[in-house]
Amino acid sequence: MAQAVVFWVCAIGAVAAGLAVFRVDSMARATFALLASFVLAAVPLLLLGLSYLGILVILMMIMEMVVMAVFMIMYMMNPAGLMPMSMVHNKKGSLAISTGTFVVLAVGVLLVDWPQRQGVPPPDVTFALGEALMGSHMLVMLVIGLGLFATIVSAVVLSHPRGRYDRFGDDLRRRPPDDPIPGSVDARSLTRIFGVGR
Amino acid sequence: MDLSGWMRIQATPRPLLVTARGGGGIRVAAERVLRQRGWDLASTPAEADLLVVCGVPDDDALAAAVERVWSAFPAPRARASVHVETDVVSELDRARVRLDDVEWQRSDIAARTGAAETARAEEHTGEHDHTGHTTHSTTEPACGHHRSSDPGGGHSMGDHDMGGHDAHMMHGGDVAGLRMADRAPDRDGLALDQLHVSLGPVLPDWPAGLVVRVALQGDVVQSAEVEVIGEAHPDGSSWLGMPAAAAALDSMARLLSVCGWGTAMRSARRLRDELLTGAVDDAELGRFVGRLRRSRTLRWATDYVGRLDLPHSDLAGDATQRWRRWLDVVEGREAGHRRGDHAEVALERLPGLLEGQELAAARVIVASLDPDLDSVLPRDARDRVR
Amino acid sequence: MNAVSQGPTWTVLLVPVLLGVLALCGAAFARVLDARADGRGISGGVLAAPLAESGRLLLQQRRAVVASDRLLARTGVVLVPVAAVLAALVVPLGDRTASDLSIGIVWFNAMEVVTWAALWMAGWGSNSVWGLLGGYRFVVQGLSYELPHMFALITVATGAGSLRVSDAVAAQESLWFVVWMPVAFVAFLLSALALSFSGPFDTATGRDIVGGVLAEYSGVDRLLLVAGRWLMLSAAAAMSVPLFLGGSGGPLLPGWLWTLVKAVAVLGLLVWVRSRTATLRMDRFAEFGWLVLIPLTLLQALVVAVVVVGMTGGM
Numbered sequence: 001m002a003q004a005v006v007f008w009v010c011a012i013g014a015v016a017a018g019l020a021v022f023r024v025d026s027m028a029r030a031t032f033a034l035l036a037s038f039v040l041a042a043v044p045l046l047l048l049g050l051s052y053l054g055i056l057v058i059l060m061m062i063m064e065m066v067v068m069a070v071f072m073i074m075y076m077m078n079p080a081g082l083m084p085m086s087m088v089h090n091k092k093g094s095l096a097i098s099t100g101t102f103v104v105l106a107v108g109v110l111l112v113d114w115p116q117r118q119g120v121p122p123p124d125v126t127f128a129l130g131e132a133l134m135g136s137h138m139l140v141m142l143v144i145g146l147g148l149f150a151t152i153v154s155a156v157v158l159s160h161p162r163g164r165y166d167r168f169g170d171d172l173r174r175r176p177p178d179d180p181i182p183g184s185v186d187a188r189s190l191t192r193i194f195g196v197g198r
Numbered sequence: 199m200d201l202s203g204w205m206r207i208q209a210t211p212r213p214l215l216v217t218a219r220g221g222g223g224i225r226v227a228a229e230r231v232l233r234q235r236g237w238d239l240a241s242t243p244a245e246a247d248l249l250v251v252c253g254v255p256d257d258d259a260l261a262a263a264v265e266r267v268w269s270a271f272p273a274p275r276a277r278a279s280v281h282v283e284t285d286v287v288s289e290l291d292r293a294r295v296r297l298d299d300v301e302w303q304r305s306d307i308a309a310r311t312g313a314a315e316t317a318r319a320e321e322h323t324g325e326h327d328h329t330g331h332t333t334h335s336t337t338e339p340a341c342g343h344h345r346s347s348d349p350g351g352g353h354s355m356g357d358h359d360m361g362g363h364d365a366h367m368m369h370g371g372d373v374a375g376l377r378m379a380d381r382a383p384d385r386d387g388l389a390l391d392q393l394h395v396s397l398g399p400v401l402p403d404w405p406a407g408l409v410v411r412v413a414l415q416g417d418v419v420q421s422a423e424v425e426v427i428g429e430a431h432p433d434g435s436s437w438l439g440m441p442a443a444a445a446a447l448d449s450m451a452r453l454l455s456v457c458g459w460g461t462a463m464r465s466a467r468r469l470r471d472e473l474l475t476g477a478v479d480d481a482e483l484g485r486f487v488g489r490l491r492r493s494r495t496l497r498w499a500t501d502y503v504g505r506l507d508l509p510h511s512d513l514a515g516d517a518t519q520r521w522r523r524w525l526d527v528v529e530g531r532e533a534g535h536r537r538g539d540h541a542e543v544a545l546e547r548l549p550g551l552l553e554g555q556e557l558a559a560a561r562v563i564v565a566s567l568d569p570d571l572d573s574v575l576p577r578d579a580r581d582r583v584r
Numbered sequence: 585m586n587a588v589s590q591g592p593t594w595t596v597l598l599v600p601v602l603l604g605v606l607a608l609c610g611a612a613f614a615r616v617l618d619a620r621a622d623g624r625g626i627s628g629g630v631l632a633a634p635l636a637e638s639g640r641l642l643l644q645q646r647r648a649v650v651a652s653d654r655l656l657a658r659t660g661v662v663l664v665p666v667a668a669v670l671a672a673l674v675v676p677l678g679d680r681t682a683s684d685l686s687i688g689i690v691w692f693n694a695m696e697v698v699t700w701a702a703l704w705m706a707g708w709g710s711n712s713v714w715g716l717l718g719g720y721r722f723v724v725q726g727l728s729y730e731l732p733h734m735f736a737l738i739t740v741a742t743g744a745g746s747l748r749v750s751d752a753v754a755a756q757e758s759l760w761f762v763v764w765m766p767v768a769f770v771a772f773l774l775s776a777l778a779l780s781f782s783g784p785f786d787t788a789t790g791r792d793i794v795g796g797v798l799a800e801y802s803g804v805d806r807l808l809l810v811a812g813r814w815l816m817l818s819a820a821a822a823m824s825v826p827l828f829l830g831g832s833g834g835p836l837l838p839g840w841l842w843t844l845v846k847a848v849a850v851l852g853l854l855v856w857v858r859s860r861t862a863t864l865r866m867d868r869f870a871e872f873g874w875l876v877l878i879p880l881t882l883l884q885a886l887v888v889a890v891v892v893v894g895m896t897g898g899m
Contacts, residue, residue, distance in 0.1 A: 052687045059694040066700045070723050182502040209640030233622050242795045244802040272645035272802040417717050456792045458863025464621035495862040561792040
């Protein structure tokens with residue numbers, strides 16, 4: 001009974017918060033409405049007994065949305081979002097896409113012949129998850145992890161306007177390096193090692 | 199006695215200090231009394247209940263800024279204006295009594311509520327009913343119609359100062375009478391929002407009389423304009439009679455405060471006061487100076503910041519080199535830290551130093567220059583900078 | 585040492601009370617250090633100053649700036665102390681814990697990250713450039729300490745072979761984790777200061793930006809934020825006891841007293857560090873975090889993982 005109440009409160013709350021994303025007129029409120037929607041969607045995971053996944057989703061979603069908010073300040077520096085603004089772009093298109101997606105998923109939920117549960121869940125779900133990730137799926141996880149990491153690093157390297165030749169000179173011998181904001185950690189240790197500087 | 203009265207008496211007041219040009223000596227005296235009484239200094243009107251004005255705000259801009267800050271004080275509140283050093287104790291005592299005077303506070307709240315309602319009525323005659331205005335409420339009159347909150351004047355204050363009540367007009371990108379951010383390329387060439395913020399004249403640990411108008415992107419200063427407000431004091435700086443070591447410790451205390459080292463700031467102020475009364479323990483002073491010199495976190499905050507290539511000047515080098523010279527003055531190894539045309543040079547170089555710096559570094563730069571503006575002629579300085 | 589077990593439900597109510605007392609102790613100690621620097625005597629008034637200041641803030645008028653986003657601001661202000669209390673729920677006192685979650689360590693981490701969102705909302709919502717910068721700084725600084733902090737927690741979980749806090753306590757019966765995970769311990773303490781935006785990591789509320797997130801808040805709003813900061817610092821100090829300092833283990837004294845003694849000692853250490861350091865500049869700390877702390881904590885995790893695998897005979 002209590003579970004059903006929690007589920008329905010969270011389900012309706014998640015949808016309502018999701019709708020609010022498009023109704024509010026400030027970027028900050030939209031961000032946190034989306035966050036509320038995600039967090040409410042994570043609670044059913046806890047109801048399923050997947051406590052690790054549920055808490056992890058909450059944790060990651062908060063960090064993700066807040067980091068997004070930092071970029072938001074870069075693009076829009078008005079505290080409290082003074083200027084009311086529309087949070088929707090391409091209203092017709094997005095409405096069509098979202099309605100279509102909802103219909104497809106809802107029809108799927110109702111039409112699919114869901115299998116009956118066979119067997120029982122393991123006593124420690126978190127442990128079983130860890131074994132699955134680190135056991136049979138280890139290779140996949142490693143490849144994905146490395147791929148993501150390499151993508152991030154190469155994106156930063158490609159977009160960064162300054163390289164080591166800008167810092168250390170053409171023969172890489174300039175000490176201390178020429179930095180826009182001098183005094184970096186690596187510059188300090190290098191300077192100390194080479195005994196140059198102040 | 200009722201509970202709230204008892205609670206009020208238990209608490210120590212939180213003073214916010216505002217210093218006019220020429221009020222440096224009074225500020226030092228006030229800081230000494232406040233320190234001995236354990237009344238911690240506030241950094242914003244929201245936190246404070248006591249406004250202490252040191253010196254005479256004899257200039258329209260500063261007087262207006264003081265009134266704005268005063269209107270941003272939440273109730274209960276009291277103010278003290280100290281014009282001579284010897285008045286510090288009596289003025290503070292008088293303000294304290296007023297702070298605990300329930301009748302006076304009630305009438306103050308009533309007066310403010312009335313003023314806020316009049317202002318609101320005026321605003322609604324100009325027919326822009328904007329979302330912002332709905333947030334006015336009689337229960338919270340502290341908001342007024344200004345960006346009242348920040349002692350520095352907050353963003354967009356610059357225009358409001360000049361425009362007076364025109365600030366209500368919705369020109370261009372204003373919302374609720376506040377100027378919106380506009381857009382400009384950042385230091386990496388991306389077009390990002392920037393905010394216009396006025397640093398000073400009322401800002402904690404800030405040189406008296408200095409106003410720096412900056413455009414901020416994130417917390418990076420894009421451009422800076424320097425101005426000195428208030429009347430110059432032709433009979434000389436309020437620091438003239440003070441021993442060099444004490445003046446250097448005073449500068450050091452501000453820098454420490456800006457660098458977020460509250461405990462060392464307190465020690466620096468105490469040692470400064472002890473130097474002034476001649477009761478300083480040399481061994482303790484030596485230990486304190488040694489601790490500052492050894493502090494890694496302090497050097498992290500000041501190294502490579504605000505570097506100036508001015509040979510044979512008190513301002514040469516980066517912030518670290520400047521404060522280390524102050525410590526030399528404290529130890530008696532140098533004569534003084536504000537010699538010659540120190541203030542004029544600092545004002546001239548300030549905009550160039552601030553541009554492209556983070557706000558934290560910008561505050562360190564100003565604190566490490568710590569110009570004594572008491573006797574700088576305002577017109578002269580303004581012309582020189584522009 | 586007895587194994588830690590789930591306490592009765594009413595112990596949940598005890599958590600905010602105990603955490604509040606711990607926070608008051610920490611704040612009082614900070615006042616004592618201040619008074620000593622000021623050259624004032626240590627009197628009862630100094631010790632009671634945090635309480636007196638709370639009373640003053642309760643009586644003070646609340647205020648708001650024109651066009652502030654009150655919904656976000658109030659949500660943020662309330663969430664800061666709430667997150668601290670929720671984080672402390674999984675800390676065992678002696679051999680009882682208010683809630684012995686199977687993923688207690690992750691829970692602690694998630695609740696402290698709530699502070700990120702809360703402080704950002706409070707800063708943005710107050711509609712002041714100082715609040716905006718304060719919230720911005722807090723999150724940006726978080727990017728530098730959060731990964732080392734998570735690695736420190738992962739190291740403990742690896743050593744304990746479980747995410748349950750009581751298992752971590754049980755795993756330290758013979759040897760405290762602090763002995764063979766010193767780097768993780770230091771990283772945890774650093775992030776404890778950082779996530780409660782105090783000490784050398786107080787850029788979010790720095791005096792250079794007029795109090796940052798706190799700049800616009802008066803009265804009870806300010807009290808909630810300041811109290812939330814002390815509660816979070818106390819929660820992190822208390823959490824370091826079961827994670828690194830062997831929980832309630834110790835001779836002679838009863839277990840709950842040992843927990844308290846250790847928590848107070850860690851809190852005292854943190855407050856003392858706070859009084860001996862200047863604020864770390866964010867750009868410098870970002871480099872330190874990514875170039876020094878992350879490699880060191882990763883190395884620490886590797887060492888612990890190798891030891892664990894070696895002791896259990898390669899699974």
